[in-house]
Amino acid sequence: xxxxxxxxxxxxxxxxxxAGLSAAKKLAGRSGGEVLVVDREKxxxxxxxxxxxxxxxxxxxxxxxxGPAYARALVAEARNAGATIMTRTMVTGWxxxxxxxxxxxxxxxxxxxEVFCFATGARExxxxxxxxxxxxxxxxxxxxxxxxxxxLNHDAVGTKxxxxxxxxxxxxxVMTLAxxxxxxxxxxxxxDKPESYGxxxxxxxxWFRTRVTRNAxxxxxxxxxxxxxxxxxxxxxxxxxxxxxxTVVFTGSWIPDNELLxxxxxxxxxxxxxxxxxxxxxxxxxxxxxxxxxxxPVETADVVALEGENxxxxxxxxxxxxxxxxxxxxxxxxxxxxxxxxxTYTPRGPRPARGRFVAWVDRLITRPIVTxxxxxxxxxxxxxxxxxxxxxxxxxxxxLLQNVDPTGGDVRISIG
Amino acid sequence: xxxxxxxxxxxGAGVVGAAIARDLAGTSNSVVMxxxxxxxGEGTTKANTAILHTGFDAKPGTLEAQLVARGYHLLRQYxxxxxxxxxxxxxxxxxxxxxxxQSLPSLQARAVENGYEQTEVIPSEEVYAQIPSLGPGVTGxxxxxxxxxxxxxxxxxxxxxxxxxxxxxFLREHRVTGVDVGDEYTTMHTxxxxxxxxxxxxxxxxxxxxxxxxxxxxxIKVHPxxxxxxxxxxLAAPLVNKIVLAAPSKLGKGxxxxxxxxxxxxxGPTADDMEDKSDTSTTEDGFEFLLDKGRRIMPALLAEEVxxxxxxxxxxxxxxxxxxxxxxxxxxxIAAGIRSTGLTSAPAVAEYLVGLLADSGLDLxxxxxxxxxxxxxxxxxxxxxxxxxxxxxxxxxAYGEVVCFCERVTRGEIRDxxxxxxxxxxxxxxxxxxxxxxxRCQAFFCGAEVKKLYENxxxxxxx
Numbered sequence: 001x002x003x004x005x006x007x008x009x010x011x012x013x014x015x016x017x018x019a020g021l022s023a024a025k026k027l028a029g030r031s032g033g034e035v036l037v038v039d040r041e042k043x044x045x046x047x048x049x050x051x052x053x054x055x056x057x058x059x060x061x062x063x064x065x066x067g068p069a070y071a072r073a074l075v076a077e078a079r080n081a082g083a084t085i086m087t088r089t090m091v092t093g094w095x096x097x098x099x100x101x102x103x104x105x106x107x108x109x110x111x112x113x114e115v116f117c118f119a120t121g122a123r124e125x126x127x128x129x130x131x132x133x134x135x136x137x138x139x140x141x142x143x144x145x146x147x148x149x150x151x152l153n154h155d156a157v158g159t160k161x162x163x164x165x166x167x168x169x170x171x172x173x174v175m176t177l178a179x180x181x182x183x184x185x186x187x188x189x190x191x192d193k194p195e196s197y198g199x200x201x202x203x204x205x206x207w208f209r210t211r212v213t214r215n216a217x218x219x220x221x222x223x224x225x226x227x228x229x230x231x232x233x234x235x236x237x238x239x240x241x242x243x244x245x246x247t248v249v250f251t252g253s254w255i256p257d258n259e260l261l262x263x264x265x266x267x268x269x270x271x272x273x274x275x276x277x278x279x280x281x282x283x284x285x286x287x288x289x290x291x292x293x294x295x296x297p298v299e300t301a302d303v304v305a306l307e308g309e310n311x312x313x314x315x316x317x318x319x320x321x322x323x324x325x326x327x328x329x330x331x332x333x334x335x336x337x338x339x340x341x342x343x344t345y346t347p348r349g350p351r352p353a354r355g356r357f358v359a360w361v362d363r364l365i366t367r368p369i370v371t372x373x374x375x376x377x378x379x380x381x382x383x384x385x386x387x388x389x390x391x392x393x394x395x396x397x398x399x400l401l402q403n404v405d406p407t408g409g410d411v412r413i414s415i416g
Numbered sequence: 417x418x419x420x421x422x423x424x425x426x427x428g429a430g431v432v433g434a435a436i437a438r439d440l441a442g443t444s445n446s447v448v449m450x451x452x453x454x455x456x457g458e459g460t461t462k463a464n465t466a467i468l469h470t471g472f473d474a475k476p477g478t479l480e481a482q483l484v485a486r487g488y489h490l491l492r493q494y495x496x497x498x499x500x501x502x503x504x505x506x507x508x509x510x511x512x513x514x515x516x517x518q519s520l521p522s523l524q525a526r527a528v529e530n531g532y533e534q535t536e537v538i539p540s541e542e543v544y545a546q547i548p549s550l551g552p553g554v555t556g557x558x559x560x561x562x563x564x565x566x567x568x569x570x571x572x573x574x575x576x577x578x579x580x581x582x583x584x585x586f587l588r589e590h591r592v593t594g595v596d597v598g599d600e601y602t603t604m605h606t607x608x609x610x611x612x613x614x615x616x617x618x619x620x621x622x623x624x625x626x627x628x629x630x631x632x633x634x635x636i637k638v639h640p641x642x643x644x645x646x647x648x649x650x651l652a653a654p655l656v657n658k659i660v661l662a663a664p665s666k667l668g669k670g671x672x673x674x675x676x677x678x679x680x681x682x683x684g685p686t687a688d689d690m691e692d693k694s695d696t697s698t699t700e701d702g703f704e705f706l707l708d709k710g711r712r713i714m715p716a717l718l719a720e721e722v723x724x725x726x727x728x729x730x731x732x733x734x735x736x737x738x739x740x741x742x743x744x745x746x747x748x749x750i751a752a753g754i755r756s757t758g759l760t761s762a763p764a765v766a767e768y769l770v771g772l773l774a775d776s777g778l779d780l781x782x783x784x785x786x787x788x789x790x791x792x793x794x795x796x797x798x799x800x801x802x803x804x805x806x807x808x809x810x811x812x813x814a815y816g817e818v819v820c821f822c823e824r825v826t827r828g829e830i831r832d833x834x835x836x837x838x839x840x841x842x843x844x845x846x847x848x849x850x851x852x853x854x855x856r857c858q859a860f861f862c863g864a865e866v867k868k869l870y871e872n873x874x875x876x877x878x879x
Contacts, residue, residue, distance in 0.1 A: 002806035040821050090818035092803060103803040103824070105813040126858035128724045131646075133698040136726075141863070148864030155864070219700065255721065262651055 004101060004108035009036035009084070011315060012100070012113035014091055014260065017046020018301040019292025020119030021074040021083075022060070022308030023315070028081035031319055036113065037078065038089040038102060044078075045071025046121065048301050050147040053175055059302035059354075060309075070301065094263055115315050117281075117289040118261060119308065122297030124169075125253040127221070134221030134231075139247045143173040146249050150180045158247030162230050163187045165251035166201070166212045167391025169298075173249045174208050184210040185245055188232055190217050191390050193364035221248065252391055254297030264288065272296065272339035272360065278328055279342050279352040279398075280314035281307070289315055296341035296358040299393045303354065310353035327406050329374075334414035336363040336388075340396070347406040357396040361388040361415070368415040372400050374408045388415055421601060422448040422585070423778070425613035427592055427627055429453075430461035432754050433619035434575035435766035440617075441582035443780050448611060449576070449584050450604070452591035452623070454841030457572040459621045460758070462848070463645065463696070463728025465685060466568035466676060468492065468502060469760045472527035472535060472560050473509075473664055478737040479768075481530050484757045487764035488562070491571065494763060497789050500570045501677045501796020507563035507659035508538075508546055510554055512712070516663040517556035523664075524558060534561050549655040551715050563659050567677045568759055569848045570792045575762070577790045577837045587611065588841060592620075595630045597746045615747045615778065617769070621731050622693045624752035631748050636739055638752065640693050640729035643685025644702035646710075649856050650797075652681040652720035660713060671709040673717065678823075678851060679797030680723060683710045689732065696727045723856045730756045740765065742772045749773070790837070793829055795851055802826050819869065820862040822855020827869065834873045846870055 010033025013020045020037055021044065028035045043049060048056055048067035056070035057063040065073070079085060089109070091102040099112040124142040139158055141149070149155040161177050163170050166189035174184045192215050205211055213232065220231035222242060229242040256274045267276045267284035274297070275283045275290045283290050291311040292304035299307075328344040340359040342352055368388045371381040380400040388394040396413070404411055423445035426437045434456060437449040451458065468491060471484030495502045511517040520537045527535045536559045543557035544550060580586050590606040595616070604611045618627045625638040653675060662670030674682050686702045703725070710717055732755065733739075739753040749772070751765055758765070770780060794801050802808050802815040803824040809816035814828030833840060833849040840846040843853075843866070852866050853859040859866070 002810040004806060040818060088817060090803070090821060090824065092818075092824055103809070103816050103818050103826075105809070105816040107809050107816060108804070108806055123857050123860045125721075126860060128858055129721050129856070131703055131722055131725065133700050133703055133725070135697040142858070142860045144857075144860040145863040148861075149867070153864050153868050155867070224694075259651065 002107060004110045006110045006112060007036065009034035009111070009113045010319065011035045011115045011117060012111045013037040013117045013119055014100070015039060015046065015119035015121055015292075016044035016075070016085055016087070017119060017121050017292065018048065018074060018305040019121070019308040020046070020117070021078040022305040023117055023119065023291060023312045024078040024083035025074070025081045026309045026312030027315060028078065028083040030316060033114075035083040036111070037083055037085045038091060038111070039085070039087050040090040042087055044075045044085050044087055047144075050144070050151055051172060052151040053172065056301055060305040061302070074305065091260060094260070097264065100260070115287050115289065115318060117291060117311060117315060118294055119292045120257040120260070120294050122254045122256045122293045124250060125255055127250050129255070130250065130253065132218055132221060135223055137221070137223040137225055137227050139223070139227035140221065141247065141249045143169050143176075143249060143251045146173055147176050150176050156180055158182045160185050160245045161247035161249055162243050162245045163249045163251055164218050165189060165253070165391065166191070167252045170251040171204055173251050174204070174210065177247070177249070178208055182247060184208055186210060186243055187212045188216050188218055189214050190235065191215070191364065193389070254293070256294045256297050258294065261288070261290065269339055269343050272341065274339070274341060276344065277342045278344050278346055279350050281311040282314065287318070296360070296393065299358055303393070307353040314350065329404060329406070329408070330410045332410055332412050333359065334412065336361045336365070337413065337415060338362055340413060345401050345404060345411060347404050351398050355398050357398060359388070359394045359396055361394050362390055364389050365415055370396055370400060371414050371416070372404070373412045373414070374404055374410070379403050379411070420446070420585075422446045422611070422613035424448070424615045424617065425450060425604060425611060426617045426619055427604070428459070428619035428621055428623070429456040429572075429576055429586065430459050430619065430621050431457065431572040431575065431762040432621070432751055432758050432765055434572045434579060435762040436617055436619055436751065436769055437579035437584050438575045438582065439766040439770050441579045441584045442782050442786055443778070444783060445778060447579070447584040448587060448613060449579060450587045450590040450592065450606065450611060452589065454588045455845040456576045456838060457569060460729055460731050461572050461621070462569065463643070463726045464568055464756055464759055465645070465672065465674065465682065466566055466759070467659060467674065468564040468566045469757055470532045470560060470562040471530050471757070471760070472532040473523060474530055474757070475736070476526060476529040479740065480738050480757060480761070483738065483761040483764040483768060485531055486767070487761035490763035490767065491760055494574070494789070495566065495571070498574045498792050499794060499799075500574060500792050501567040501794065501799050502564050503675070503677060503796065503798055504562070504564045505658050505675055506559065506561040507661050508543060509558040509560060509661040509663065510543060510550065510713070511556040511663060512553055513555055519663060520556055520558045527560070532562065535559060547656060547658055547660060549714050549716050550660070551712050553712070560661070565659065565675055565677050566759070567795050570795060571759060571762070573838065573849065574790055574792050580837050581787045581790065586838065592627060592630070597631070597748070602747065615749070615776070618748070618750045618752065622729060624731070624750065628750055628752065631743065631746055636752055637734045638731050639733070640690045640695070641732035642688045642690050642695070642727050642729055644698050644706065644727045645682055645684030645725065646703070646706050646722050647676065647724040647726070648681040648683065648717060649721040649723050650679045652717055653679055655714060655716055656681055671706065671713070673710070673714055677796045678854070681717060681720075683717065685728065690729070693729065696729060698725050698727045702727070721856060724854065724858070738765070740769055740772065742776065744776060747776070793832065793850070802829055819865055820852040820855060822857050822861075823851040825850050825852040830866065830869050831873055834870065834877060839877075843867060843870055
């Protein structure tokens with residue numbers, strides 16, 4: 001009879017993407033024990049590994065790199081720092097409340113560290129979860145599947161595509177489609193203003209000979225064996241049309257990979273379904289930290305890498321027993337803010353990574369005024385220089401909360 | 417194309433055809449099973465509510481009532497032998513108004529008439545005690561402890577696999593377009609050439625009426641009744657550990673909420689009479705209808721993510737019972753009008769049909785050199801699946817290589833499915849055999865890898 005092998009590292013990091021590897025790099029050699037990173041994929045590196053285009057490493061490495069090169073650099077640094085990286089290791093659940101169980105080709109393992117750090121990231125809502133009716137032919141993808149098929153398998157995916165969404169990741173899908181010889185007929189966006197940076201949307205449409213159809217939603221998929229078209233509804237007029245295509249890519253609409261945390265009973269934010277964390281990633285359960293796009297789907301890889309470095313410091317404090325529990329106040333948000341991360345604030349405590357909160361909005365406001373209130377009192381109100389736009393992270397400086405009263409109750413953040 | 421002369425041809429490789437072929441292949445007769453599609457179970461079989469029915473609510477005295485009750489026991493035993501996942505969750509038929517509550521005793525009486533005596537009428541408090549997540553407004557309930565959820569697709573696969581292992585020839589993509597009944601043999605014209613057999617058994621499901629016409633009959637009209645289903649994320653599973661049935665109506669069993677054998681929660685089906693026998697698309701109206709029902713039955717369920725949606729076509733018809741009859745002159749048998757209860761009744765339909773053939777002149781003595789029934793892969797969430805089987809992984813590391821993360825499907829299982837007696841005809845067939853790509857990410861992570869594995873393994877198998 002074989003039995004699962006017990007592993008007892010000091011810190012176990014679940015997910016070897018930018019957040020997990022950056023945390024591992026900072027923790028290895030300093031934690032007083034083994035730092036183990038596990039990942040279910042064949043190779044470590046996370047999503048950047050599949051995104052074979054430039055644009056990685058800007059904020060954390062001050063370089064302009066391709067996704068795979070960026071992933072390789074992060075893996076090498078974590079390894080060189082002394083972290084153990086186990087790939088093909090699929091965590092399947094909890095053996096008990098202190099122990100994860102994982103399947104590997106060498107047998108199952110039980111992982112019982114002193115601290116867990118979850119860096120499991122996020123995925124895109126597929127067609128089914130968006131409840132888009134119609135037939136179920138071949139040719140329906142998410143960006144994740146598209147990039148794997150094109151970059152890792154070098155598959156031809158189709159000839160004419162419709163991309164659902166017009167945010168950053170949607171343009172990434174358009175690039176990948178172009179690379180595989182598939183033209184994007186249109187990007188379909190529910191919003192009336194571009195979600196992506198104007199820099200992309202204008203030239204992007206020209207460069208890729210495509211168009212962004214705004215105020216429109218996909219209402220039906222057509223085609224028997226293969227996609228033959230998508231039916232869209234123009235939401236302002238209610239009129240409908242069918243765009244002929246053989247491929248449809250659902251992009252964005254991120255959902256955090258929160259399954260293991262939910263199974264552990266960690267408190268989740270009802271709007272984002274991410275764990276409720278403090279400024280540095282401590283969840284509602286002692287000894288369980290969360291970092292990266294699991295907390296805020298999604299920020300760019302360089303930002304989550306910096307968060308990974310940030311959470312490492314807090315984990316070290318936790319291991320040394322020098323972290324003292326501090327009174328945190330809850331943060332609530334008003335429309336059009338959907339959610340904010342972290343969703344608590346600890347006055348006089350550590351700042352969130354990069355001194356910024358990450359928020360998600362449902363409507364474009366080009367020069368937003370952010371107002372922070374506590375018990376009806378305006379704590380701060382400030383106009384920001386950058387827009388709040390759907391489909392990408394809206395960053396709010398944590399300095400706006402510096403005058404929050406530790407005993408004053410919940411903080412409410414609104415934008416207008 | 418097969419030039420061989422067969423003793424018996426079974427048209428249709430759904431659950432009913434597979435059960436019949438399996439039984440007949442247990443005799444000395446040569447059997448061929450034809451299907452219009454490229455895999456087994458591609459018609460009404462592939463999308464149903466996956467419940468092993470006791471038959472408590474069937475119309476007493478009908479053949480359907482008799483065969484569902486018998487099938488319940490036969491299939492239960494068959495699943496034990498082949499290790500197909502079954503979970504005896506029990507069901508509660510929930511009443512939502514006074515009229516429905518008042519009808520519960522008569523439903524109980526009907527169950528007794530059908531030979532099922534374990535039901536119990538319970539007050540609303542007891543219904544809530546058993547299923548706390550139900551929405552407000554419950555007026556009473558009827559427990560049906562014997563109802564179970566089942567791995568519905570492994571049933572026809574096991575039956576068809578056993579049929580083939582007993583010597584049945586399985587011909588895919590052989591749509592029967594016409595028949596010539598001769599003195600001794602009947603020739604079936606298909607889009608892939610002729611197939612000839614002495615006896616022909618029509619188990620063509622949605623197409624059974626068309627085949628029946630070819631034999632000169634005009635006794636049944638089959639039309640598709642579409643049922644749309646929503647499958648919710650596994651994280652919804654704690655909401656419901658029993659099948660929540662609705663009071664029956666003219667259109668069928670109504671909308672139910674049920675755990676699935678794979679650990680999800682299912683809401684459905686709708687019941688829409690259709691014309692097109694191939695239209696399995698889902699609809700805006702269908703989703704809205706289901707969400708409306710779901711909001712009333714179990715509001716908390718609607719906060720969970722939807723993992724998948726399906727539409728299946730039931731073979732609705734103009735008769736009030738199953739139609740299983742022998743035409744000895746033409747050496748022709750029909751097994752039609754077998755509605756959604758067919759999953760449960762299929763083994764009993766086969767047994768009954770073989771009984772009808774006793775005077776046919778066919779030698780139906782069971783052979784004594786039959787292979788053991790196949791052992792099916794453990795797909796049920798509450799079975800020990802390969803990813804959690806330490807001995808299996810130690811013996812073969814391919815079972816430790818998880819390819820589909822959401823459903824924890826390993827490379828070993830995908831390899832086995834492709835090398836099996838009835839390999840999948842497509843990626844869809846692979847999904848049904850292994851659960852790969854059926855999880856919450858719907859192939860976001862594994863789609864490319866599974867496709868590559870499928871193509872490579874198929875290629876190496878063909879060499």
